[in-house]
Amino acid sequence: MIIKDVSKRYKEYDVLKSINITLKRGEIYGLLGPNGAGKSTLLKCIIGLVTPDSGKIFIDGKTIDDDRSEFLQYIGYVPDTPFIYNYLTPKEYLDFIADLQQVPDSQKTDRIQMLLKNFSLKDKENEMISTLSFGMKHKLSVAGAIIHEPDVLLLDEPLSSFDPPTTMFMKKFLREYADSGKIIFMSTHLVHVAQNLCDRVGVLINGEILKEYTNMKNIINFENMIINDMEEIG
Numbered sequence: 561m562i563i564k565d566v567s568k569r570y571k572e573y574d575v576l577k578s579i580n581i582t583l584k585r586g587e588i589y590g591l592l593g594p595n596g597a598g599k600s601t602l603l604k605c606i607i608g609l610v611t612p613d614s615g616k617i618f619i620d621g622k623t624i625d626d627d628r629s630e631f632l633q634y635i636g637y638v639p640d641t642p643f644i645y646n647y648l649t650p651k652e653y654l655d656f657i658a659d660l661q662q663v664p665d666s667q668k669t670d671r672i673q674m675l676l677k678n679f680s681l682k683d684k685e686n687e688m689i690s691t692l693s694f695g696m697k698h699k700l701s702v703a704g705a706i707i708h709e710p711d712v713l714l715l716d717e718p719l720s721s722f723d724p725p726t727t728m729f730m731k732k733f734l735r736e737y738a739d740s741g742k743i744i745f746m747s748t749h750l751v752h753v754a755q756n757l758c759d760r761v762g763v764l765i766n767g768e769i770l771k772e773y774t775n776m777k778n779i780i781n782f783e784n785m786i787i788n789d790m791e792e793i794g
C-alpha cells in the first residue's frame with residue numbers, strides 16, 4: 561500500500577500535510593501521535609470516509625477512484641468506537657458482514673465459527689450484542705473486519721478497551737495476521753503499544769510524520785517531541 565502526498569485541510573487547519581508512507585506485506589505500521597494529530601483522519605482517507613484534498617492511496621496499484629467496491633474489498637477497518645448492530649447476535653452479525661463482503665457461501669460457516677472460537681466469543685454467539693461488554697464488542701468488530709481476509713487491516717486505537725489476557729491474544733493474533741502476508745496499519749497515542757506491536761512507527765504530530773522508527777527502543781522522547789511542537793506553535 562502506498563500513501564502518496566496525502567493532504568487534508570479543515571477550514572484553515574491543515575490536518576494532514578503531504579503524508580507519504582509505503583507499506584510492505586507482513587508489516588505492522590503504527591501511527592503514533594497525540595490527540596488531534598490526524599491519525600483517525602488518515603485512516604479514514606484510506607477507507608474512503610474522508611476524501612483527501614490532494615494525494616492518493618494505492619493498494620496493489622489501484623485507487624478508490626478506479627473501482628470503489630473492489631478497492632474496499634482490500635480493506636478491513638476497525639474504528640476506535642466499534643460500530644456494530646446491537647439488535648443482532650455475534651453469529652448473525654458476522655453472517656451479515658460476510659454477506660456484505662461477499663464471502664463465498666462455501667466458506668462462510670467455517671470462517672464464522674473459526675472467528676467466534678478464536679476470539680473467545682463462542683459462548684456468546686447467540687446472545688444479543690447489546691448485552692456484550694465494550695471489550696467484547698471491540699473484539700467482534702475486529703472479527704467482522706477480517707471476515708473477508710483483507711490484505712490491509714486498519715485499526716484505530718486498538719487494544720484500548722482490552723483486558724491483559726485479551727490484549728495478549730490480540731497482539732499474537734495481529735502478529736500472525738501480518739505474518740500471513742497482510743498489512744496492518746494502526747493508530748495509537750500510547751508509546752508502549754507502538755513499541756510492543758509494531759515493526760515500524762511513524763510519529764505523527766500536527767499532520768506531519770516527524771520521525772520514523774524501526775528500532776522501537778529508540779522511541780524515548782515522544783513526549784518531548786509533542787511538547788516542543790506545541791511550544792513552536794505557541
Ligand SMILES: Nc1ncnc2c1ncn2[C@@H]1O[C@H](COP(=O)(O)OP(=O)(O)OP(=O)(O)O)[C@@H](O)[C@H]1O
Nearest residue numbers: 570575593594595596597598599600601602747749
Ligand atoms: N469532520 C471534521 N471537521 C472538522 N475538523 C475535523 C473533522 N474531523 C477531524 N477534524 C479535526 O482534525 C484534527 C485531527 O483529528 P483526528 O481525529 O484525525 O485526530 P487523532 O490523531 O485521531 O486524535 P485522537 O487521538 O484524539 O483520536 C482535529 O483537530 C479534529 O478536530
